[in-house]
Amino acid sequence: MNKSDLVRKVAQQTGVTNKECEVIVGAVFETIKQALEAGEKVQIAGFGTFETKERAERTARNPVTGDKIVVPRHRVPIFKAGSGLKEVVRS
Numbered sequence: 001m002n003k004s005d006l007v008r009k010v011a012q013q014t015g016v017t018n019k020e021c022e023v024i025v026g027a028v029f030e031t032i033k034q035a036l037e038a039g040e041k042v043q044i045a046g047f048g049t050f051e052t053k054e055r056a057e058r059t060a061r062n063p064v065t066g067d068k069i070v071v072p073r074h075r076v077p078i079f080k081a082g083s084g085l086k087e088v089v090r091s
Helices: 003-014 018-037 083-091
Strands: 042-044 048-055 058-061 068-069 076-079
Touching: 003 018, 003 042, 042 058, 076 083
Parallel strands: none
Antiparallel strands: 042 048, 048 076, 058 068
16 A cells, blocks of 8 residues: 555545545644654554664675675664554464
């Protein structure tokens, strides 16, 4: 399922137009991105938690040249599924 499929299904379930739903879904995604950028955690009960994790600096190897390179410290987004979502997927 891609974003347009998601918009279409949500529009059908809520009775709003696809255009209105596209704006709403886009606003939800943008709000989650802004919260993560600010270092906040986004918890959606029964679904899961979006947050960021700090990755330490490390040494890696370039697979083409074999040279060692340093990957700098950086943040990455992570998602932890909630118990409600886990239960639905397990079934």
